[in-house]
Amino acid sequence: MKNVTLDTAGADSTIITVQQHILAEQRKHSPHASGSFSWLLSGITLATKMTEARVRRAGLLDVLGTAGNVNVQGEVQQKLDVYADRALVHCLGVRENVAIIASEESEEAITFDGRSGHGKYVVLFDPLDGSSNLDVNVSVGTIFSVLRLPEGFTSEDNPTKAVLQPGTEQLAAGYVVYGSSTIMVYTTGHGVHGFTLDPSIGAYVLSHENIRMPEQGTYYSSNDAYWDTFPAEYREYIAHLRSGATGRRYALRYIGSLVADFHRTLLRGGVFLYPPTDKNPEGKLRLLYEANPVAMIAEQAGGFASSGSGRIVDVPPTEIHQRTPLIVGGKEEMELFEEYCKPAHSCTPACV
Ligand code: AHM
Ligand code: MG
Numbered sequence: 001m002k003n004v005t006l007d008t009a010g011a012d013s014t015i016i017t018v019q020q021h022i023l024a025e026q027r028k029h030s031p032h033a034s035g036s037f038s039w040l041l042s043g044i045t046l047a048t049k050m051t052e053a054r055v056r057r058a059g060l061l062d063v064l065g066t067a068g069n070v071n072v073q074g075e076v077q078q079k080l081d082v083y084a085d086r087a088l089v090h091c092l093g094v095r096e097n098v099a100i101i102a103s104e105e106s107e108e109a110i111t112f113d114g115r116s117g118h119g120k121y122v123v124l125f126d127p128l129d130g131s132s133n134l135d136v137n138v139s140v141g142t143i144f145s146v147l148r149l150p151e152g153f154t155s156e157d158n159p160t161k162a163v164l165q166p167g168t169e170q171l172a173a174g175y176v177v178y179g180s181s182t183i184m185v186y187t188t189g190h191g192v193h194g195f196t197l198d199p200s201i202g203a204y205v206l207s208h209e210n211i212r213m214p215e216q217g218t219y220y221s222s223n224d225a226y227w228d229t230f231p232a233e234y235r236e237y238i239a240h241l242r243s244g245a246t247g248r249r250y251a252l253r254y255i256g257s258l259v260a261d262f263h264r265t266l267l268r269g270g271v272f273l274y275p276p277t278d279k280n281p282e283g284k285l286r287l288l289y290e291a292n293p294v295a296m297i298a299e300q301a302g303g304f305a306s307s308g309s310g311r312i313v314d315v316p317p318t319e320i321h322q323r324t325p326l327i328v329g330g331k332e333e334m335e336l337f338e339e340y341c342k343p344a345h346s347c348t349p350a351c352v
Contacts, residue, residue, distance in 0.1 A: 018045055018184060018195045018204040029190055036097045040121055040146065041172070041186070043098070045204060047091040048142050048176040048184065051084040051128065052197060055178040058134055080134060081105065084127035084142060092123055099149045100159045102320050103127055104289060109159035109320060118155070121171075122147040122162050124289040129175075130257025139179035141259030145293040146172040163288065163320055167313030173293035177263050185211070185263070187300040192266070208267075213303040216246070216332035217269025219253045221261045229278035234308075237340040241271070246336065258285060262294050262328065266301060271329030271337065275308065283307075283325035287317055291326045304334040308341055 016024075022038040054061070058080060085105040092098045093112050099119030102109045104126040112119075125144040134140055147165050174186030182197035184204050194208030220241050227235065241250040250270065255261050258272075265272045274285050285291050295305030295312035305312040305328040315324060327337055 015203075016206040018186075018206070021193060021195070021206055022188075025188060025190060029188075036120070037171070037188075040092070040095055040097055040123070043091040043095045044088070044123075044125075044142075044144055044174070045184065047084075047087040048182075049197070049202065050087040050091075051080070051142060052176070052178050052182045054080055054083055055134070055140065059137070079131075081128040081131040084131075088125055088127050088142070088144075095119075097121055098123055099153075100162050101125070102163045102288065104286060104321070107321075109163045111155075111159050118149070120149050122149055122165075124163060124292075126286065126289045129259045129290065130255075133255075133257055138255060138257060139177055139260040140257055141175050141177040141179075141263075143175040143259055143290055143293050144173065145170050145289055145296075160320060164317040166316055167287075167292035167295055170292060170296050170313070173296040175259050175263070175293065175297075177259050179260060179263075183207070183263070185266070185297065187297050189296075189300065192297050192301045211266060211301050213266055213298065213301040213330045214269030215302070215330050216248065217265070217271070217330055218248050218250055219264070219268060219270035220250045220273065220333075221252070221254050221265060221270065222273040222275065223254060223256070224252065226275075226277040226279070230275045233340045233342075234273065234275040237337055238273075240336065240340070241333070246332070258290055258294070262298075265329055266297065266303075269330040269333075271327065271333035273327045274325060275327070276325050280323065282323040284323060285326045287312075287315055287322045287324045288320060291315075291324050294326070294328055298328045303328065303330050306334065306337060306341070 019042060022041055026033045026038060085103050092101055096115055097119045098121050100109050100111055100122045102124045123144060123146050127142055128140055129143050130140040147169050148171055149162055153162055172186060172188045176184045183194055185192060185194045192211040194211055195204035196207040198205045220238060261272050274283055276283050291312050298305045307315050308325040
């Protein structure tokens with residue numbers, strides 16, 4: 001046997017990758033953990049790197065496509081949201097600890113045949129959020145939520161039952177933004193951490209440790225084209241923000257990709273809203289794989305997320321693709337929102 005002394009001279013020993021970080025977090029908070037959770041998260045990071053590589057070549061793939069090499073069935077050039085979905089299904093499918101997944105791209109929950117044993121995790125995701133923006137080079141992303149398979153769940157049970165858990169049960173949540181750089185943000189309930197993909201080494205490297213959402217920002221973010229159809233209390237709330245009555249006159253920023261609009265809100269503060277509208281009276285965003293993960297991250301970073309009638313993570317899910325209004329932001333904006341929206345629920349931002 002040969003014993004080698006590590007020589008880090010010349011190597012950048014200050015780099016912390018997302019894998020190192022997850023393992024260190026586990027050692028700190030769950031010293032008896034088996035490491036299976038970090039194996040699961042490595043499946044997600046791998047799938048997002050596959051997707052990012054495609055997203056970065058999206059324009060080129062279109063050019064190649066017009067050269068005549070793509071058949072009309074789209075068999076050669078897959079739509080990127082289908083590709084992102086398949087990457088996640090594949091990378092999570094080969095991890096035996098994943099029992100069930102649910103995706104925006106699939107009607108039903110998905111289980112895996114031929115497994116030797118039971119997995120213990122349920123993973124929900126939106127593989128490519130905001131994909132309608134891809135053609136015009138706007139940031140898109142992947143959002144995910146991790147739950148534990150409920151106690152006593154057997155293969156005879158309907159997998160949908162395992163998916164329909166409130167956001168309070170999330171073990172972890174995160175997202176990746178494929179933007180001017182690619183960043184992964186995640187929480188396991190011990191703060192929120194961000195990792196920027198270093199393309200030269202193909203690794204997510206710690207760039208934003210313990211992110212805190214500013215208590216007050218200067219932006220609100222909503223699709224004001226629907227203004228006339230927002231409920232009155234939402235219009236009054238936004239008018240208050242615009243008026244300068246809070247001591248700040250809020251400006252509007254709206255990208256139209258939740259993941260990008262939320263990422264800005266997380267780092268810069270302010271509030272993102274997708275209220276009920278005429279077109280989407282229940283709200284547009286999906287509870288299980290958009291609103292819940294975003295809400296867990298916001299709360300972990302000192303913000304708050306509401307459905308308009310209480311804390312998002314308390315909303316009892318009834319179906320996989322359930323929609324919800326979503327209002328998420330910093331402490332000051334959310335306290336003001338609750339004054340306008342008088343929640344039926346007793347929880348206010350102050351109780352987080
Ligand atoms: P998608 O999951 O079909 O991409 O739709 C969700 C997207 C969100 O990313 C974004 O916040 C919202 O739809 C934008 O909707 P609108 O165009 O109505 O403003
Ligand atoms: Mg989406």
